Amino acid sequence: MAEESVKLLGYWGSPFALRVKWALKLKGIQYHYVEEDLPNKSPMLLQYNPVYKKIPVLVHDDKPLAESLVILEYIDEVWKQNPLLPIDPYERAKARFWAKFADDKCVPPVMAAFSKKGEEQERAAKEARENLKTLESGLEGKRFFGGETIGFVDIAAGWIGCWARMTGEIIGINLIDAETMPLLDAWFQDFLEVPFIKECMPPQDKLLEHNKEFHKILTAAST
Numbered sequence: 001m002a003e004e005s006v007k008l009l010g011y012w013g014s015p016f017a018l019r020v021k022w023a024l025k026l027k028g029i030q031y032h033y034v035e036e037d038l039p040n041k042s043p044m045l046l047q048y049n050p051v052y053k054k055i056p057v058l059v060h061d062d063k064p065l066a067e068s069l070v071i072l073e074y075i076d077e078v079w080k081q082n083p084l085l086p087i088d089p090y091e092r093a094k095a096r097f098w099a100k101f102a103d104d105k106c107v108p109p110v111m112a113a114f115s116k117k118g119e120e121q122e123r124a125a126k127e128a129r130e131n132l133k134t135l136e137s138g139l140e141g142k143r144f145f146g147g148e149t150i151g152f153v154d155i156a157a158g159w160i161g162c163w164a165r166m167t168g169e170i171i172g173i174n175l176i177d178a179e180t181m182p183l184l185d186a187w188f189q190d191f192l193e194v195p196f197i198k199e200c201m202p203p204q205d206k207l208l209e210h211n212k213e214f215h216k217i218l219t220a221a222s223t
């Protein structure tokens with residue numbers, strides 16, 4: 001049988017590519033990583049993801065797949081070891097619900113708090129804190145969203161802890177409040193300390209500098 005080929009098109013500072021790196025690492029899948037220059041997208045990226053033209057793209061045996069949450073589900077279906085989604089259909093649906101909630105309701109206000117100024121920024125920061133508090137309820141007292149082991153929602157939402165904390169540091173507004181969301185705060189810390197999770201994280205100093213530059217560009221554009 002021919003050896004299977006797995007390729008990931010990503011960008012070092014992308015949290016969406018990080019999700020895929022985490023999932024492949026958890027499953028123990030070897031892959032070839034291709035770093036994209038996002039301002040000058042490669043013909044390969046445009047060919048493989050003509051619809052969104054974004055990374056990450058997973059290419060499995062020449063079959064490309066875009067959108068990180070879709071890729072996570074694909075990885076989970078193809079490589080069954082260390083499952084990400086629970087077996088029970090209702091629990092699976094709930095995991096998908098919280099991953100979608102994180103993308104739809106937590107990421108946008110964190111990004112808005114990062115890119116806006118004044119009252120708009122305050123409003124976005126408040127919304128981010130409220131929605132992160134709601135995300136906390138999905139933990140239901142468990143160590144991870146996946147229970148005792150890392151699951152779909154952990155992989156989908158775990159990066160928000162690092163990015164929201166860094167964003168808070170850059171804009172001087174706390175987005176994760178350890179007093180009002182102690183369980184989520186503890187989960188972020190616990191999750192990000194898991195060795196294979198930590199191993200895949202981009203270098204924090206480099207990420208901070210990169211995000212500071214990005215913040216300057218975004219806020220200059222909004223004046």
Ligand SMILES: N[C@@H](CCC(=O)N[C@@H](CS)C(=O)NCC(=O)O)C(=O)O
Pocket residue numbers: 011013014015016038053054055056066067068069
């Ligand atoms: N919903 C997408 C988001 C992917 C995304 O926003 N990728 C960014 C990098 S973090 C990108 O490729 N940006 C290039 C562009 O928008 O032109 C996913 O979950 O995969």
